Amino acid sequence: NVVAQVDWEYHIPRLVGFWSTILLGSDQYRANPVLPHLALGHKTSIYSAHFDQWLGLFMQTVDELFVGERAEQAKIRAQSIAVVLQSKLHGAGLLNHP
Secondary structure, eight states, X not given: OXXXXXXXXXXXXXXXXXXXXXXXXXXXXXXXXXXXXXXXXXXXXXXXXXXXXXXHHHHHHHHHHOOSHHHHHHHHHHHHHHHHHHHHHHHTTOEEOO
16 A cells, blocks of 8 residues: 555445446446556556455455355456456556566
8 A cells, every 4th residue: 555555435435336337237437447557557566466466365255255146256257357457557568577
């Protein structure tokens, strides 16, 4: 958080809106989720390992709190989102490899 300087009071509702849109079709999130990650990539190094860590935490949390088809969809979508974000960061020369 020192580097990203995330305003969590602002960010958490956006995350909720994003996942609500992705999983429930709520249309609460209309922004481009790639842009903040590109901005972060200009501030600090982003590695593939960061995505691996995020996915691991995401999967663990979903498994601990949810079951069923939506839970499985959430995990599949998270994997797809990680691939897309890494691809965009790589294309912009902002994804580093160890």
